[in-house]
Amino acid sequence: MSVDTRTATPAAVARATRPSLSRRRREDNVRGWLYCAPFLVAFVTFLLWPTVYGLWMSFTGRSLTGANAGWIGFANWSEAFADPEVWSSLANTAWFTVLSTIPLVLISLALAVLVNLGIPGQWFWRLSFFLPFLLASTVVSLFWKWLYNPQLGLINDLLGKIGIDPIPWLSDPNTAMHAVVITTVWWTIGFNFLLYLAALQNIPEQLYEAASLDGAGKWRQFLSITVPQLGPTTVLVLVLQILASLKVFDQIYQMTGGGPAGATRPILQYVYEAGFTGYRLGYASAISYIFFFLIIGISIGYLVISSRRTVKS
Template sequence: MSTELASRGRPKAARPARGPGATPRRAFSPGLLFALPFLVLFVLFMLWPLAQGAWMSLTDTSLAARDPSFIGVDNYAEALGDAEMWRTMWHTVWFTLVSTVPLVVVALGMALLVYTGLPGQWVWRLAFFAPYLLPVGVIGLLWGWLYQPDLGLYNHLLRAVGLDGYAWLSDESVALYAIVIATLWWTVGFNFLLFLAALQAVPDHLYEAAALDGAGAWRRLWHVTLPQLRRVIGVVTVLQILASLKVFDQVYLLTKGGPDGSTRPVVEYLYDMGFTGYRLGYASAIAYVFFALIVLASAVQFVALRRREK
């Protein structure tokens, strides 16, 4: 009781009064002003197109009709029952499976070669990364000529050693793999750059400790380098899977989905439905079905990566 009375009798400390030069409290964070340009662009070029596409997928919007009508989920029902859409979806998945492994493994091997101290490192770095800087139109012209059945370089080399040439882009059994090879040459430089940056961040004392313990080059690679790159390998693999799922440009330029639709990815199919078949609403529904599958695949990959880290 006495303690309570004593505490009540104590005068409360007065808050310091704000002087004339004191800075007033701000009602909002100044960081919002710096983020505002990005937020505006994000809404205009990301959220608004997504919302517009979602609404369009619920209508019968067409380039040939001016007044679209609301049809609900009819486009989605048609897309889920479209055999050609699932066929192109399988082509996309197969291209992803075939291309992801070499694009990760070859890029890692290239980074290790440069990191180990090849003479003239800047030449190798430029040679490995330069193809990634080329536009897709150049890639289409270059590899279209290399794969040409009669005058192409690859068939010329095969005939020089006594082998028969291939119809690289018109044979269903090899056309998709020919596109994978062209994609590997074109885009592996980006993954190479990521791996090289990760290798340069590995602490040197780990290699020194392993060398003192008598570990050779292969043991240092297996027990030091690869464990340190585990997270980077996972991130690069996820990014490469997402990039391969969106394949379109090089396929359209080299084969236009042929022969007989054997290389046609789902992005090309929705492009054809929207801009050749004039069915923008149906193409939007296909795009959102594909988007949902990509989100599901990404979620599974991230969950798997977290479990491996734990």
């Protein structure tokens, strides 16, 4: 922190401290936009413009080869709404979101409550449950495809020891989605777990002290202090989780390729296939935007709920 500390003459000080307000404003205008410029160039080129351009593309028949870039109105949109593959992949996405969100909220809460009881080894618990969150989807998929291997996998081997027949986890349409959900819970629970743990540690100790003076037992304290105090965190965790689950692609694509027979294919994989293996960029854009409006709807819903909450309190 070696700031220039040369001594200034009184006149220089006066000059420096007396720039007229309008001059300061003018300087701020230039400087403000100048400092934001590098970010803004990237922001406009790689986010704002593609967002607008994608919407425009959805009204064209553009293909990956560049052909048919002309305007075709709502043709892509009406095709998408009538496309059974759009509906089935949206249904898969919704089903995955339901199946993954419930355990990812409840189990992370349970883990955080258990760890927060003051059991020794805090460092170890955090490491164990959070570690998988740091792994790349490819690594996670490799680990779990190996665990789910029908003959050589650890899971079927352990199930065999308690007399359960081998389960073809990833190749049976009835179990593939559950298998992917189990992997996802294992992979991403650490994030919710840490959010809950932080929220638990922020509950004022006095609340519990007052309650125990009033004769409330541990379970009673949990229900009437801990649970309500965790309300805002639960809303946050729930919304972040729903948004994250809706965007599922990596682990499904890598573990099942969307199969068997499309049973696990999420909407993002259909976007990828329509655009990059089917060469129909315009159509893929239309599907992207249907998905986009879904996500925006949920985000706005959350903002409305949470702003109402703040107004109340």
